[in-house]
Amino acid sequence: xxxxxxxxxxxxLATACIDVEICDEDYDSELVARFKTxxxxxxxxxxVSALSLYxxxxxxxxxxxxxxxxxxxxxxxxDPHHDFSSFALQINGQSDTLTISYQHETYMxxxxxxxxxxxxIEDNIESNSGVIKSDTIINEMVDxxxxxNEEHIWxxx
Amino acid sequence: xxxxxxxMKKTKNISGSVSKAALLLLALALxxxxxxxxxxxxxxxxxxxxxxxxxxxxxxxSQKGAEISADFExxxxxxxxxxxxxxxxxxxxxxxxxxxxxxxxxVGIDYNILPVKDRSVHHAITLGFRYGxxxxxxxxxxxxxxxxxxxxxxxxxxxxxLTGNWIELVGGLKTEVLPNFFLGWSVRYxxxxxxxxxxxxxxxxxxxxxxxxxxxxxxxxxxxxxxxxLVKK
Numbered sequence: 001x002x003x004x005x006x007x008x009x010x011x012x013l014a015t016a017c018i019d020v021e022i023c024d025e026d027y028d029s030e031l032v033a034r035f036k037t038x039x040x041x042x043x044x045x046x047x048v049s050a051l052s053l054y055x056x057x058x059x060x061x062x063x064x065x066x067x068x069x070x071x072x073x074x075x076x077x078x079d080p081h082h083d084f085s086s087f088a089l090q091i092n093g094q095s096d097t098l099t100i101s102y103q104h105e106t107y108m109x110x111x112x113x114x115x116x117x118x119x120x121i122e123d124n125i126e127s128n129s130g131v132i133k134s135d136t137i138i139n140e141m142v143d144x145x146x147x148x149n150e151e152h153i154w155x156x157x
Numbered sequence: 158x159x160x161x162x163x164x165m166k167k168t169k170n171i172s173g174s175v176s177k178a179a180l181l182l183l184a185l186a187l188x189x190x191x192x193x194x195x196x197x198x199x200x201x202x203x204x205x206x207x208x209x210x211x212x213x214x215x216x217x218x219s220q221k222g223a224e225i226s227a228d229f230e231x232x233x234x235x236x237x238x239x240x241x242x243x244x245x246x247x248x249x250x251x252x253x254x255x256x257x258x259x260x261x262x263x264v265g266i267d268y269n270i271l272p273v274k275d276r277s278v279h280h281a282i283t284l285g286f287r288y289g290x291x292x293x294x295x296x297x298x299x300x301x302x303x304x305x306x307x308x309x310x311x312x313x314x315x316x317x318x319l320t321g322n323w324i325e326l327v328g329g330l331k332t333e334v335l336p337n338f339f340l341g342w343s344v345r346y347x348x349x350x351x352x353x354x355x356x357x358x359x360x361x362x363x364x365x366x367x368x369x370x371x372x373x374x375x376x377x378x379x380x381x382x383x384x385x386x387l388v389k390k
Binding site for chain 1: 358368
């Protein structure tokens with residue numbers, strides 16, 4: 001009798017443990033950049049007092065992602081329609097343009113949630129005015145999964 | 158039914174692993190059991206069709222399939238088994254359309270653990286294993302990756318021809334409800350051997366196995382069989 005009661009509860013528990021997947025509505029694959037300063041060959045974190053930033057989009061109006069706010073870096077979505085993304089930055093009043101090239105693939109998050117972009121950053125990040133002095137790729141893979149303390153590139157100011 | 162009760166007692170003595178629940182289900186299936194006419198045993202190939210596929214169709218109309226099987230008692234209580242089938246799915250999700258279709262085959266052996274002295278009786282409780290292989294094509298179309306800033310992105314359709322391999326542990330019952338006609342069911346525990354078959358898209362349906370997203374899966378068949386009576390000895 002005890003075995004039957006145990007079997008009954010096991011069956012109840014088994015039917016109660018059905019996974020229900022909830023999809024994140026944010027499908028953007030976002031690049032995380034951190035600002036650094038170099039002193040005696042050692043890079044350290046820094047925060048700029050005013051960062052403005054927008055993506056340079058073909059056929060679309062400019063739309064600010066950061067509007068003159070203090071920032072220790074930025075998080076931006078990458079353009080899946082091209083093999084590069086360009087961003088106009090203004091750091092403490094000085095303007096620069098940052099172009100990031102990559103290889104683009106799609107991958108499946110899950111059958112329920114669908115697909116997202118996977119970008120593999122190439123080692124030729126360009127900036128044109130010298131505000132950003134150098135760059136370091138920390139993690140070349142940019143996907144739609146959120147990970148705490150994730151960093152993709154360091155930008156030395 | 159008296160035959161059943163006798164055999165239930167014998168089975169309990171000899172094989173403690175056979176659960177009472179399984180025997181109860183056997184009793185439910187025995188509404189028209191054939192009683193032994195003589196002590197000679199009939200041999201011949203037995204062919205079956207899985208009726209559970211039609212029940213699956215009611216539960217999930219996006220999936221279609223059919224499965225046939227054949228076995229033969231090659232040695233006392235040992236049945237080599239061959240199963241062939243077809244499975245397809247055509248599904249429209251919010252952000253993509255998916256389809257998968259293909260054929261599969263399984264080969265293996267069943268062993269009858271039901272001890273009966275009367276060799277003319279064909280009822281069986283079987284344990285066995287299978288190796289399964291499926292050749293199928295799956296396709297994704299109309300994929301949409303929503304993007305608020307850069308705009309929605311629609312990648313090209315993706316199609317891939319794949320091969321799935323798996324093994325199964327099988328347990329089941331077969332009851333001769335009319336001369337040479339059998340009803341039976343089986344439960345199966347499946348282990349997928351090559352889950353990384355498509356790096357872009359996990360197959361939602363590997364015909365004969367189930368979802369490619371699961372390295373382990375359960376299966377169920379409910380079949381009707383007919384044995385061609387070739388030899389009596």
